[in-house]
Amino acid sequence: MQLKQVIIAHKAGDSLSRRWAEICAQQLEDRGCRILMGPSGPKDNPYPVFLASAVAPIDLAIVLGGDGTVLTAARHLAAEGIPILAVNVGGNLGFLTESFESFKDSEQVWDRLLEDRYAVQRRMMLQAGLYEGNRSQIERVSDRFLALNEMCIKPASADRSITSILEMEIDGEVVDQYQGDGLIIATPTGSTGYTISANGPIVHDGMKAITVTPICPMSLSSRPIVLPPGSVVSVWALGDYELNTKLWMDSVLATAIWPGQRVDIQMADCDAKFIILRENYSYYQTLREKLQWAGARIQYTNNHRN
Incomplete structure (x- = not known):
């Protein structure tokens, strides 16, 4: 993946999300990347401005927030074919996002993207x-x-x-x-x-x-x-x-x-494209963790599995 022009959208009104957006912007600008950055929330929609002001193809959208912030990004970017790297910074449930822990070493994340060491998940809309x-x-x-x-x-x-x-x-x-x-x-x-x-x-x-x-x-x-x-x-x-x-x-x-x-x-006629960084990504693990199914609270030993 090239990182020549990147969108960074952070959750409006969340100081942690904004601070990490500024950190990411500085790191990417140091690598020669042009950044389009702004808040996203119920009263803030930066995407029409982002798309109108882009002087070259947008390579990636980094979305820092919760599921609501990610849903807004997908509605505006799916038709443009722009992949989304969504990170749970200031969000709650985080069904659609990468964990904040996996993103803290953000310099390593940029290296992985540049070296194509990631997966792309397409989701129907x-x-x-x-x-x-x-x-x-x-x-x-x-x-x-x-x-x-x-x-x-x-x-x-x-x-x-x-x-x-x-x-x-x-x-x-x-x-x-x-x-x-x-x-x-x-x-x-x-x-x-x-x-x-x-x-x-x-x-x-x-x-x-x-x-x-x-x-x-x-x-x-x-x-x-x-x-x-x-x-x-x-x-x-x-x-x-x-x-x-x-x-x-x-x-x-x-x-x-x-x-x-x-x-x-x-x-x-378009899919939302999400960048997956986790090497052991599991849909069922996400269900167990986010929905707190009984198996996460009641543990029995299954000797038949061995």
Whole structure:
């Protein structure tokens, strides 16, 4: 990998993340690298400026923060094909990040990148758009929205909890109508995020699949479903007379959904690319550690393994 121009995004409002961003910037500048650096957070989005001001191809994005900071980077950089080195600096759970301990010797990290001693993990993303009109005269009426974890369709109101009625089609065929708090359409990466909180399935992040999980449905027959990656999930908001239904991407508001509009969600035409530094990377170890499965607390001796 070349390190001629690099993005460094740090978690907004976190002093540790900012300090390490400055350390990394100095080290890379000493190696002749041009740095684009800035904070990333709910009120700070540096990526449009980064991409517009790049004078040459961007070789790498270093993202210092937690999973939320990484999700923002993936939404903006996946379509550009820019690999992401995500490090848990100031984050919490850290499902998507390298550990801070493995990054402390950052000079060694730059050597490994320059010598191509790393792996690249590609993760499936979702894309969504709003459409209106009948089948013969369909028209897209929104931008394309991207998500690494999930697209969520649910109402939002400042003063009350609203029950939504959503009709779902898969590849043009009506599957079900859901009455409840909303629907989560997720990638395998997102299956351990919002989806798992709604009792959805855990899907290995090396797969390509789409999961649909109802949020607190009012019918016991409304169950999660796992779909092939080529499926197109279409959702209509019904009975929304107060215009409360919204489309959310990775828990960030994408757009409002108006009566007569539907949301089409499908596998994106780009993947998020993550740099993996760990030589013994294990998806199952990540699950055990991050989800604190019983095996991490209750230990029995398995003599049959020997």
